[in-house]
Amino acid sequence: MADLLLKNSLLVATMDATRSEIASGWVAITDGFISGVGKPGSEPQAQAVLDATDCLITPGLINTHHHLYQNLTRAYRPALEGGLFSWLTTLYPLWRNLNEESSYLSAWIGLLELAQSGCTTSSDHLYIHPQGGGDVLAAEIAAAKDLGFRFHPTRGSMSLSEKDGGLPPDSVVENPDRILEESERAVLRYHDPTPGSMLQIALAPCSPFSVTSQVMEDTAHLAERLDVRLHTHLAETLDEADYCRQTHNMTPVELFQSVGWGGNRTWIAHCVHPSAKEIQQLGSWGTGVAHCPSSNMILASGLAPVRELRQAGVPVGLGCDGSASADSGSLWTEARMAYLQGRLRDGMAAGHANTASHANTMGGDDIAGQAAPKLTSAQPKLTSTQPTLTSARDVLEMATLGGASCLGRLGELGEISVGAVGDVVAWKLDGAAFAGALSDPVEAWLRCGPLQAHHTVIAGRPLVRAKEPQVNGLEEKLRQHRAAALRMQAES
Ligand SMILES: [Zn+2]
Numbered sequence: 001m002a003d004l005l006l007k008n009s010l011l012v013a014t015m016d017a018t019r020s021e022i023a024s025g026w027v028a029i030t031d032g033f034i035s036g037v038g039k040p041g042s043e044p045q046a047q048a049v050l051d052a053t054d055c056l057i058t059p060g061l062i063n064t065h066h067h068l069y070q071n072l073t074r075a076y077r078p079a080l081e082g083g084l085f086s087w088l089t090t091l092y093p094l095w096r097n098l099n100e101e102s103s104y105l106s107a108w109i110g111l112l113e114l115a116q117s118g119c120t121t122s123s124d125h126l127y128i129h130p131q132g133g134g135d136v137l138a139a140e141i142a143a144a145k146d147l148g149f150r151f152h153p154t155r156g157s158m159s160l161s162e163k164d165g166g167l168p169p170d171s172v173v174e175n176p177d178r179i180l181e182e183s184e185r186a187v188l189r190y191h192d193p194t195p196g197s198m199l200q201i202a203l204a205p206c207s208p209f210s211v212t213s214q215v216m217e218d219t220a221h222l223a224e225r226l227d228v229r230l231h232t233h234l235a236e237t238l239d240e241a242d243y244c245r246q247t248h249n250m251t252p253v254e255l256f257q258s259v260g261w262g263g264n265r266t267w268i269a270h271c272v273h274p275s276a277k278e279i280q281q282l283g284s285w286g287t288g289v290a291h292c293p294s295s296n297m298i299l300a301s302g303l304a305p306v307r308e309l310r311q312a313g314v315p316v317g318l319g320c321d322g323s324a325s326a327d328s329g330s331l332w333t334e335a336r337m338a339y340l341q342g343r344l345r346d347g348m349a350a351g352h353a354n355t356a357s358h359a360n361t362m363g364g365d366d367i368a369g370q371a372a373p374k375l376t377s378a379q380p381k382l383t384s385t386q387p388t389l390t391s392a393r394d395v396l397e398m399a400t401l402g403g404a405s406c407l408g409r410l411g412e413l414g415e416i417s418v419g420a421v422g423d424v425v426a427w428k429l430d431g432a433a434f435a436g437a438l439s440d441p442v443e444a445w446l447r448c449g450p451l452q453a454h455h456t457v458i459a460g461r462p463l464v465r466a467k468e469p470q471v472n473g474l475e476e477k478l479r480q481h482r483a484a485a486l487r488m489q490a491e492s
Contacts, residue, residue, distance in 0.1 A: 001030075001044065001045045002028035002029060002036065002047070003030050003031065003047050003048065003460050004028070004029045004046055004047070004048050004049075004050065004422070004457065004460050004461075004462075005026060005027070005028050005029075005044065005046035005048070005049045006028075006049075006050045006052045006057060006424060006455065006457070007026040007049060007050075007051070007052060008026075008040075008051055008052050008053045009025055009026065009027075009052040009053075009055050009426065010023075010052075010053075010055055010056055010429065010441050011025065011056050011057070011441045011442070012026070012027060012037060012057040012416060013057070013058050013393075013396060013416075013442055014037060014415060014417060015058070015396065015400045015414060015415045015416065016416065017417075019397075021442075022038065023039075024039070024040040025037060025039060025040065025057070026038060026042075026043045026052075027057060027424055028043070028044050028046060029422035029424070029457065029460040030422075030460070031460070032196055032421065032459040033196060033419060033420065033460075034416055034418055034419065034421070034422055034424075035418060037416050037417065037418065050455050050457070050462065050465065052426040052455070053428075054428050054429055054430045055427055055428050055454055055455075056426070056429055056441045056442065056445050057416070057424055057425070057426050057427075058118070058396060058400065058425050058445075059120075059400045059413075059415050059416050059423060060118065060119065060120025060121060060150075060423030060424060060425050060456065060457070060458065061117070061118045061318070061331045061332070061399045061403070062119070062120070062121045062122075062317060062399065062402075062403025062404055062406075062407065063119050063121070063122040063318065063319060063320055063331050063334075063403070064123050064267060064269075064288070064319045064402075064406040065125060065231075065269040065270075065290035065320070066110070066114075066122055066123060066124050066125065066319060066320050066321065066322070066329070067124065067126070067322035067324075068106050068107045068111070068124050068126075069095065069098050069102070069106045069107075069126065069128065069136070069140075070091075070095075070106075070322035070324035070325070071110050071113075071324070071329065071485075072098070072102055072105075072106050072481075072484060072488045072489075073091055073094050073485070073488060073489060074324050074327050074485075075324070075327045076090075076091065076094070076324060076489065078090055083237060083239060083299055083300055083301070084236060084239060084240075084301060085237075085239050087299060087325065088167060088168070091324060092167075092168050092172055093169065093171075094488050094489060095128045095130075095172065095488075096128070096130045096172045097130065097133075097488045097491045098128050098133050098136055098488070099130070099132075099133040099134055099136065100136060100138070100139040101139070101480075101484060102484040102485075102487075102488060103126075103136035103137075103139035103140050103143075104139040104140065104142055104143045105143075105477065105480055105481045105484050106140075106481065106484075107143035108143040108146065108147060108481075109477060109478065109481050111143065111147050111149045112147060112463075112469055112471065113330070114149075114320070114329055114330075115149065115456045115458070115463045115464050115469070116330075116453060116456070116467075116469065117329070117333065117453060118331060118332050118425040118427065118452075118453040118456060119456075120149075120150055120424075120456060120457070120463075121149075121151075121152065121403070121407070121413055121423065122149065122150075122152065123152040123154060123231070123319075123407065124140060124151070124153045124154065125204050125206075125233075125269070126140060126154065126155070126156050127158055127204065127205075127210070128156075128158075128172055129156075129157070129174055129182070130171065130172060131171070137153060137155060137186055140153055141153060141190060141199065144199070145199075147463060147471065148198075148458055148459065149458060150197075150198050150413075150423065150459065151198065151200075152199075152200050152201075152202060152407055153190075153201060153202075154201065154202040154203065154204035155186040155187075155201060155202075155204065156205070157174060157179040157183070157205050157206065157211060157215065157219075158205075158210040158211060159173050159175065159176050159179060159205075159210070159211045159212055160209070160210050160212055164212075165247065166211075167210055168210050176212070176215050179205075179215060179219075180215075183203050183219065183222060184222060186201050187201045187203075187226045188226075191226070195412060196421055198459065200228070200229075200407070201228055202228055202229040202230060202231045203219050203222060203223045203228060203229075203230055204230070204232055205219050205232055206232065207232060207233040207236075207240070208232075208234070208240060208243065208244055208248075208252055208255050209240060209243045209244075209247075213248070213255070213259050216232075216259035216260075216261065217260055220260040220261055221260070223265060224265070229267065229407070229408050230261060230265050231266065231267055231268070231269070232261070232268055233269045233270055234252050234253065234268040234269070235251075235252045235270060235271050235272060235273045235274050235278075236269070236270035236272055236273075236296075237272070237273070237299070237302070238273060238302075241273055251275065252273075253275075253278040253281065254278075256268070261287075262281070263285050263286065263287065264285060264286030264287065264288075265408075266285075266287045266288070267287065267288030267290060267315070267317070267406040267407070268289055269289075269290045269319060269321065270289075270290070270292055270296065271289040271291075271304055271309065272296055272301050272302040272303070272305075274309075276308070279308050279309055279312045279314070280312050282309065282312065282314050283309070283313035283314045286313070286315070287314065288314065288316070288317060288402075288406035289304075289314050289315070289316045289317070290316075290317050290318070290321075291304055291306055291317065291318055291319065291338060291398065292304075292318075292319040292320065292321035292326065292334070293334060293337035293338045293341045294325075294326035294327075294328065294333065294334060294337050295319075295320075295321035295322065295325040295326045297337070298325055298327070299325055303341060303345050306338070306342060306345075306398075307342065307345070307346055310398075313381075315382050315402055315405035315406055316398050316402045316406075317399070317402040317403035317404075317405065317406040317407075318331060318334045318335060318338060318398055318399045318403060319334065320334055330452075332449070332452070332453075333450070334399075335395050335396070335398075335446060336446050336449065336450075338398065338399075339392060339446045342390060342394070342395070343390060347390075380405075380411050381410075382401055382402065382404075382405040382410055391443070392442050392445055392446040393442055395446060396442065396446075400413075401414045402414075421459060422457065422458075422459050423458050423459065424455075424457050425453045425455065425456050425457070426453070427445055427453060428454035429441055429445065429448070433448050433449055433450070433451070434448050452467060453467075454467055
């Protein structure tokens with residue numbers, strides 16, 4: 001007997017190896033893993049049943065880049081002028097007030113918001129560890145555990161303050177020895193590499209303009225020794241490219257390679273401005289990319305060359321990015337943004353060959369022939385059925401299998417097949433927003449809406465059921481979050 005059965009669906013889009021789709025299908029989950037999927041009439045007995053009438057069932061969506069603590073400064077008006085660098089320098093003084101309490105509350109609210117948007121696994125890039133703030137990483141991990149959310153937090157870091165030529169103020173950077181000690185401690189304390197793991201740690205120096213090259217190199221060695229993944233921001237803005245050129249006489253991707261990060265242990269956030277040759281290099285390394293369309297548009301960073309990245313074999317997942325730069329923490333919204341942006345950009349490329357060739361906005365030096373990346377290990381490779389970005393199915397692939405690939409968990413996460421984790425979402429395609437959308441539920445899923453998940457199931461447990469969060473004390477948590485956000489915004 002199964003633990004949980006979702007049945008009576010409109011369609012199950014499995015995202016399995018053949019991308020099979022089952023009309024009116026069902027999904028069964030036992031002991032936290034998918035134990036069956038099939039056509040109507042063959043449903044197993046189950047302890048509990050979720051009705052999925054009028055629902056598209058997909059694998060749970062995977063968020064590959066986020067900064068949960070930033071929902072404490074969401075849509076903060078003084079930071080809305082200018083691009084990434086001025087946005088950061090406005091907000092750093094507020095974020096230095098992050099502490100264990102506010103870290104817990106921001107993660108609890110932020111992960112619940114993600115679950116309501118159909119996300120079942122999330123990374124978090126936590127690079128602010130203020131002195132006197134306590135163990136903010138432990139606090140967000142506690143929140144994920146309390147919710148039952150599958151979590152991939154990263155132990156982020158910043159070591160390069162203004163006085164050393166970096167961007168952040170002194171008050172939010174750490175010394176390199178502490179960064180490495182705390183990174184190792186986090187992995188040893190929390191990282192669970194076993195199948196079905198609910199918690200994995202990656203190491204994540206913030207960006208080329210906030211850590212030294214030595215910290216990048218040492219972190220890469222540490223990740224290799226501990227066998228965990230690496231994450232950072234890279235090639236996000238042209239300001240970053242100018243900084244790397246002036247400081248290191250390299251492009252961001254060249255700097256990334258020079259510190260030993262080019263490999264399939266790594267996934268990077270944004271990657272808006274790689275050169276055409278760097279795109280090929282990233283593909284040959286197997287380095288993943290977290291595509292963050294809303295943030296890239298709000299901060300006017302640019303349009304990421306997602307089609308070229310996917311065609312080069314780069315695993316591309318989706319990311320909400322910070323709750324203060326995308327402001328929404330909805331992965332469905334990011335999927336729709338990726339869809340619209342892909343349609344616009346690829347449509348323009350098809351119609352006007354010159355209008356979408358911005359992938360070469362900088363760099364372009366021939367980096368072929370340099371030392372082979374050392375960070376490699378056997379890993380399943382994502383094979384896209386159609387590496388474009390013009391259909392809802394392309395985006396669903398990015399949001400599920402692409403994300404699993406970025407997190408090094410392809411074959412385990414991001415698909416509905418027997419033995420994969422029991423993370424599924426039912427999306428109810430009904431009401432005025434979906435009236436008339438009868439021909440293709442997967443296209444309707446992104447082209448109509450807006451949409452929130454009807455059921456969100458993580459490891460066989462419904463965290464959202466019939467749109468209702470299955471949690472205690474939501475109103476009280478929201479009140480506490482508001483108080484913490486007011487304190488942070490008042491202390492600037
Ligand atoms: Zn980010």
